[in-house]
Amino acid sequence: MRKLTFGMSVSVDGYVAAPGDDLGWGVQSDELFQWWSDRVGATGLALYGRRLWETMSSHWPTADQQPGATPAVIEYAGRWRDVPKVVFSSTISEVGWNARLVTGDAVTEISRLKAGDGGTMDIAGATLAGAAMRNGLIDEYAVVTHPVLVGGGKPFFTALDNWVNLNLVETRAFPGGVVLTRYETRR
Helix, strand or coil: CCCEEEEEEEECCCEEEEHHHECCCCCCCHHHHHHHHHHHHCCCEEEEEHHHHHHHHCCCCCHHHCCCCCHHHHHHHHHHHHCCEEEECCCCCCCCCCEEEECCCHHHHHHHHHHCCCCCEEEECHHHHHHHHHCCCCCEEEEEEECCCCCCCEECCCCCCCCCCEEEEEEEEEHHHEEEEEEEECC
C-alpha cells in the first residue's frame, strides 16, 4: 500500500490562502525552498486539485527557462515536470506536463491508487486533501507554519466527523520563524 502525504504552507491561524486566494503572506528562504524541492523529488505520484494545478502548471513547466532562473528554481522545475501527476477536476478537459486527468469520484480514485504499488503519493490542494482527510486516507501531514495571522481564507484542515489521532515525527525551524511540524496518522 502506498503512503499518502499532505503538506502545505499555513498561517498560524490555519489558512493556506488568505481571503481572495492571496498567497503573499509566506516567508521565503532558500532553505525552505530546498525542503519543498526535496519533497517533490521524493514524491512518486502527485495528486492535484484543479485550482492548485492551474497555479502550478501556469508557472513551473517553464520556470527554469525564465531570465534569472536560479539553480534552485531550475532544480525544482525539473523535479516538478518529472513527477507523475493526477489532476482531479470536472471543469477542465485536458492536462499536460506528465499528468492525467480524473473527472470521476476523487476519493474512489485516491483509494485505488493508494492500494497499489509505488512510491509515496503527495496530495496538493486543500479542497482535494479535505476529501481525502474526511475519508481517512492521509497517512502524514506536513504543516509548514508561517508567522502570520491572515484572519480567514482557505483552511488547511477540513471539518471532520471523527478525531484523527496523530504522532509527531519531526519538527524543524526555518529562517524567518517558519516551523515544520510533521505528523503521522495513528492507526
